[in-house]
Structure formats: structure tokens, C-alpha cells
Amino acid sequence: MILNKLIKNSSFALLGIIVLSCGPDQVGPNLKGASDDFDKNVDFHFYQDDDEDPNMKFNLHETSYFGTNTFNEEVSWTVTVTGYGSGSEAKISGLSDKLSQDNAEWLYGRSSNVYFFQRNEYVKCELKIVGLDTTYVVDSLKFQGEYRWTNKTINGVRHFVVDEFDSDDPIPTQGLSATSPDQVDNDVVIAVTDANKVEGSNSLAMSGEDVNSNGWIGSRNHDRLLELAACTDLSKMPIDSTTSPDDLYFNIFIYGDSDYPGTTVELKIYENEDFDSLPYVDDLRNYALDELNTLNSAQKAISDAWLYDIIVNWDGWKMVSVPYSAFRATNNPLTGGNGNRIKEPGRISGIEASLLSFPTAGLEVKTYIDFLTFTQGGRPQFKLQ
Incomplete structure (x- = not known):
């Protein structure tokens, strides 16, 4: 499988968009799923300091965000960032017709679980849209610098x-x-x-x-x-x-x-x-x-x-x-x-x-x-x- 190859060969910092099959999401009362007419041509990227899919440098830049092209309908979505070595995970969710700095900002490189992202580990960014059976992935980004908390x-x-x-x-x-x-x-x-x-x-x-x-x-x-x-x-x-x-x-x-x-x-x-x-x-x-x-x-x-x-x-x-x-x-x-x-x-x-x-x-x-x-x-x- 391509993803496994990337994990084993992460030192090459391969970068790309991968589509993985998975089961459809269950749509809850506060979620809006994609219809059968949803256009699955989604261009998903990570941005920091105006660069597209760069190494993550939260020691230099406090802010980052995830972006996409405009969808043909409004949907519920979740971005998950996973550290391959640390076990850290960050989750950002929203309801919109696109991801942008306004609704998909990731500040300070913070995680959602107890672990912190580690310097120089590789991470995977996944976008899941409720109601779709596909996952959009930006893989093997390097978490190059962690946020420095002292006096912040x-x-x-x-x-x-x-x-x-x-x-x-x-x-x-x-x-x-x-x-x-x-x-x-x-x-x-x-x-x-x-x-x-x-x-x-x-x-x-x-x-x-x-x-x-x-x-x-x-x-x-x-x-x-x-x-x-x-x-x-x-x-x-x-x-x-x-x-x-x-x-x-x-x-x-x-x-x-x-x-x-x-x-x-x-x-x-x-x-x-x-x-x-x-x-x-x-x-x-x-x-x-x-x-x-x-x-x-x-x-x-x-x-x-x-x-x-x-x-x-x-x-x-x-x-x-x-x-x-x-x-x-x-x-x-x-x-x-x-x-x-x-x-x-x-x-x-x-x-x-x-x-x-x-x-x-x-x-x-x-x-x-x-x-x-x-x-x-x-x-x-x-x-x-």
C-alpha cells in the first residue's frame, strides 16, 4: 500500500495527495453530509508563512492553516494531523464549502491528545468529509520546529x-x-x-x-x-x-x-x-x-x-x-x-x-x-x- 511505503521511507520526505478508501461516515444531528452530487475533486493542502505544504516550523511561525478549493456544496469536515513517532494527534472540524485560514487555522502546532508533536518527526494530514468514502491526504510533512512556550x-x-x-x-x-x-x-x-x-x-x-x-x-x-x-x-x-x-x-x-x-x-x-x-x-x-x-x-x-x-x-x-x-x-x-x-x-x-x-x-x-x-x-x- 502506498501509505505504508511512505511511512517506511519517511526520510525521503515524500509529499503528495493520496486518496484512501474507507467506510462512509454516519451523519449525526449536527453534521451535514455530502450528497450524491458532491464533486470529489478536492485539492487539499497545508499552508504556513504563505507556503504550500512546507515543513512545519512553529518555532518561527505561530500560525498555519489547511486549505482547499471551493466545494460545490456545504459539508461537515474534519482534518486530522498525526505524528508518526510521537503518537500526537490534532483534530480540527468545521462546516463550510471550503477550508481556509478563516475556518481551518492550526495555531502553535498544538495537539488534541496528551502527546506533543516532536521535532523532526514526519506527520500525516488527512481531510475527511462526512458522507464521502474517500480521505484526502498530505503525507510526510516534517514537523521541523515546535512552538516555544516560555514567556508566551x-x-x-x-x-x-x-x-x-x-x-x-x-x-x-x-x-x-x-x-x-x-x-x-x-x-x-x-x-x-x-x-x-x-x-x-x-x-x-x-x-x-x-x-x-x-x-x-x-x-x-x-x-x-x-x-x-x-x-x-x-x-x-x-x-x-x-x-x-x-x-x-x-x-x-x-x-x-x-x-x-x-x-x-x-x-x-x-x-x-x-x-x-x-x-x-x-x-x-x-x-x-x-x-x-x-x-x-x-x-x-x-x-x-x-x-x-x-x-x-x-x-x-x-x-x-x-x-x-x-x-x-x-x-x-x-x-x-x-x-x-x-x-x-x-x-x-x-x-x-x-x-x-x-x-x-x-x-x-x-x-x-x-x-x-x-x-x-x-x-x-x-x-x-
């Missing part, structure tokens, strides 16, 4: 990517670069892997057996616990100091496996509340810019840290979004439990993600985490609605 505001929501977990040694200001395993536990793994991922090239594998029954397996965190406050311009700080804890969301993709029922991922948010030395956010920003500075033990002893436990009781990938207002204060005065007990988003300086055996200690636990972000103004806009 969409539908009033500002996004910031903390870590894509594509490297065990990320640039310190761009990821969680420090690992702390429980040395007593067995077979502790906290490392980047390409075995299972939802976004990018890798995810962070976290597993181990809680031998000492203290509930903690290990953590990955910002090395200095100041990285989120380090910024060259006060107006461009990752977190606006005026943001309400109700409007600040921490978002993470977590892989669940029912074979490991005691698995919990804990997020810990550090604030630097050294108001004597750093009374203003701008003082904290300048302090954090010096790579020799850390959130030191004296500062931890007078600052808050906030926790949220995510009990992983599902199978497969899932995005979890938690408002900062839902986090609880840690009680350990040595690790951020001795501050003013007031959530102050503008004082947030670092993040830690931990693997726990919880609520039952002493178990073997396992998960993967990916694409850790936070958003201001609402939940993330990563997906098509």
Missing part, C-alpha cells in the same frame, strides 16, 4: 517552561540540574531517558524501593534554588510579584503505572524570604544573578517552602495542574518551614520534584515526569479544545 501569553495565560527533561545536565537557569537520591534505598533511578516521553526527546525516569521506609526515594531540583529569581530585567521576571496564588499554576506531565500503586510525585516550591538582606524583589533578582549565591541554610531557616503531593493513581500520561493556593507549608524549619506562612509568588526562587512511597511507605515505586511548567492567569493552553 495565550488567551490571557502566560507560560514559562521550567524543564523539558531532555538532558541530565541542563543549563542551570533552564532546568532542574541537581539530583539527590536516598542512598539507603535500593535501585534508585533519577535520570533522563528516551524510553517514555510526552514532549521533546526525553523524560525524567524516577524509581526505587523505599528500604528505610522514610517515604522518600529521591529528588531533582534547581541546583542553587535561586534560578527562578535570576533575571537581567525586573520587568521580565518569570513570575509577576502581583500574581495571586489562585492564578499561578504549576503543571507537570506524569506517567502512571498501576503496577506501582504507592507512587507519589511531590512538588516543592521554595521562596526566599530574607527580607533583611533582600527587602525588595529587585534585590532578590540581583542576588540570584550571581551564580556563586545559593538559597543558603540561614535563608531557608527564615523562609517558606510549599508542598503538593500528587498521588499517581492512573495509567499512562496525564497533565496535572495545581494552583499555588493549594500547596501546603512544609513543617521542617531547616528546609523552608520557618517563614511567614504567606504565599508570595514574587519571592519564588526554585523548584524541587521528588519521588515518594506515599501514602504507604516501604514500597517499590516508579514513574516518569515530563514538561514541568508554570502558568499565570490560568491553566496552560497547550492543547486544542
Whole structure:
């Protein structure tokens, strides 16, 4: 079959229109099917930056759309974009006599399911018209560049990517670069892997057996616990100091496996509340810019840290979004439990993600985490609605 040949030989980036036979669609109450007189000569294409059927570069262009010639009647249709490697899928539907930028726009390269399209994978674009037994296909387009979400505001929501977990040694200001395993536990793994991922090239594998029954397996965190406050311009700080804890969301993709029922991922948010030395956010920003500075033990002893436990009781990938207002204060005065007990988003300086055996200690636990972000103004806009 031609399509299978294209999949096997995708490195040649073959491009063309293919018509595949399939069963007719059932016409529901809100759909308008094609009549017997519908002209099946449909010219279907993908457009970006005024180019027809180009490689997809959402790192350069936010918008794209699907287009056709004008049909001889108005019909219901669906465009499905499928990634050959990622498992991602985007669906766009409408009712019209043609597809155009007005009704078939695809923004930011977003998918409809949990997976993200991956850089340099090949994708297939299919147009199905209700009532027809044919599918129009543009095959083997290359998804050359993904959308960069950091500091982008969409539908009033500002996004910031903390870590894509594509490297065990990320640039310190761009990821969680420090690992702390429980040395007593067995077979502790906290490392980047390409075995299972939802976004990018890798995810962070976290597993181990809680031998000492203290509930903690290990953590990955910002090395200095100041990285989120380090910024060259006060107006461009990752977190606006005026943001309400109700409007600040921490978002993470977590892989669940029912074979490991005691698995919990804990997020810990550090604030630097050294108001004597750093009374203003701008003082904290300048302090954090010096790579020799850390959130030191004296500062931890007078600052808050906030926790949220995510009990992983599902199978497969899932995005979890938690408002900062839902986090609880840690009680350990040595690790951020001795501050003013007031959530102050503008004082947030670092993040830690931990693997726990919880609520039952002493178990073997396992998960993967990916694409850790936070958003201001609402939940993330990563997906098509």
C-alpha cells in the first residue's frame, strides 16, 4: 500500500495527495453530509508563512492553516494531523464549502491528545468529509520546529517552561540540574531517558524501593534554588510579584503505572524570604544573578517552602495542574518551614520534584515526569479544545 511505503521511507520526505478508501461516515444531528452530487475533486493542502505544504516550523511561525478549493456544496469536515513517532494527534472540524485560514487555522502546532508533536518527526494530514468514502491526504510533512512556550501569553495565560527533561545536565537557569537520591534505598533511578516521553526527546525516569521506609526515594531540583529569581530585567521576571496564588499554576506531565500503586510525585516550591538582606524583589533578582549565591541554610531557616503531593493513581500520561493556593507549608524549619506562612509568588526562587512511597511507605515505586511548567492567569493552553 502506498501509505505504508511512505511511512517506511519517511526520510525521503515524500509529499503528495493520496486518496484512501474507507467506510462512509454516519451523519449525526449536527453534521451535514455530502450528497450524491458532491464533486470529489478536492485539492487539499497545508499552508504556513504563505507556503504550500512546507515543513512545519512553529518555532518561527505561530500560525498555519489547511486549505482547499471551493466545494460545490456545504459539508461537515474534519482534518486530522498525526505524528508518526510521537503518537500526537490534532483534530480540527468545521462546516463550510471550503477550508481556509478563516475556518481551518492550526495555531502553535498544538495537539488534541496528551502527546506533543516532536521535532523532526514526519506527520500525516488527512481531510475527511462526512458522507464521502474517500480521505484526502498530505503525507510526510516534517514537523521541523515546535512552538516555544516560555514567556508566551495565550488567551490571557502566560507560560514559562521550567524543564523539558531532555538532558541530565541542563543549563542551570533552564532546568532542574541537581539530583539527590536516598542512598539507603535500593535501585534508585533519577535520570533522563528516551524510553517514555510526552514532549521533546526525553523524560525524567524516577524509581526505587523505599528500604528505610522514610517515604522518600529521591529528588531533582534547581541546583542553587535561586534560578527562578535570576533575571537581567525586573520587568521580565518569570513570575509577576502581583500574581495571586489562585492564578499561578504549576503543571507537570506524569506517567502512571498501576503496577506501582504507592507512587507519589511531590512538588516543592521554595521562596526566599530574607527580607533583611533582600527587602525588595529587585534585590532578590540581583542576588540570584550571581551564580556563586545559593538559597543558603540561614535563608531557608527564615523562609517558606510549599508542598503538593500528587498521588499517581492512573495509567499512562496525564497533565496535572495545581494552583499555588493549594500547596501546603512544609513543617521542617531547616528546609523552608520557618517563614511567614504567606504565599508570595514574587519571592519564588526554585523548584524541587521528588519521588515518594506515599501514602504507604516501604514500597517499590516508579514513574516518569515530563514538561514541568508554570502558568499565570490560568491553566496552560497547550492543547486544542
